[in-house]
Amino acid sequence: MKYGIAIFPGKDLQDLANSLRKRYDPKYALIPPHITLIGDFEANNEEIEEISKKLATIASHYHSIPIKVTKVSSFKPVSNVVYLKIEPSTDLEHLHQELISTLAVNPEHPFVPHITLGQNLSSDEHLDLYSNLRMQNYNFEETADRFHLLYELENGSWTVYETFRLGKE
């Protein structure tokens, strides 16, 4: 089964993201707005129980993760993805590093924490969305106190398997 690890931002950020995703993100209906920590990895039913225990230990190492959003950015020219940029934080970096080394996954891309607003965009769509949003200032500041382990269904949607509260084991 294919699993992933993500943080769901607060409702306000999710509502903002969804208002744009509805038009610009083909994955709008497949998963709520999220910050991907680990994109995807394979595990069977036994393995995931072991992994789940390890994730609980990792969660206990953190008290909270600051989620600060001030602007929109884009992955172009690598890909036509427009996103809310999460300001770098040492804890978020460490959490990501710890997940990578525990799961022994090799991420394809460097870790740029973000909430996707639009993807698989044509050049015109990208220009439209990005030029509309790039000059706007955002001011979201919250703290995440949990992350989620999810698995993928046949239709490409994601179901939450388990929540890990930070600071708790």
Place this chain on the structure above:
Amino acid sequence: MKYGIAIFPGKDLQDLANSLRKRYDPKYALIPPHITLIGDFEANNEEIEEISKKLATIASHYHSIPIKVTKVSSFKPVSNVVYLKIEPSTDLEHLHQELISTLAVNPEHPFVPHITLGQNLSSDEHLDLYSNLRMQNYNFEETADRFHLLYELENGSWTVYETFRLGKE
């Protein structure tokens, strides 16, 4: 904020349900296939932390919940809803009762545990779906070891807030 409590059945049951929900359930994109324990209730940020603690205590009272599906049924004439019927179990009944009394909610309907396949159906659609499925036998038997607390976003979709593992506090 509006919250709900549900069990997600295993991936096979979810995949089966989604193959029909895609056509027959307008909420297909809003939430994965699920067994509703508490439809919805309002809580603010402080209240939900208290509720969350109570839910952890409730979860600790159960070891596992049998999820057995053998047939499809319908809520007609009350509503044109076709669903996978979950066979009654004492634990599931008790869990539901305990949730109701802890949250002090008054459910509109008696508790008929189910996984919705189609809803808001026209009479023709209902006839089409139900007559196709009612004679089929299903044989799903699994045990749920967790339930989830979710909240609703502006667009009507649901995000998981927390997972409660049965038998654990």
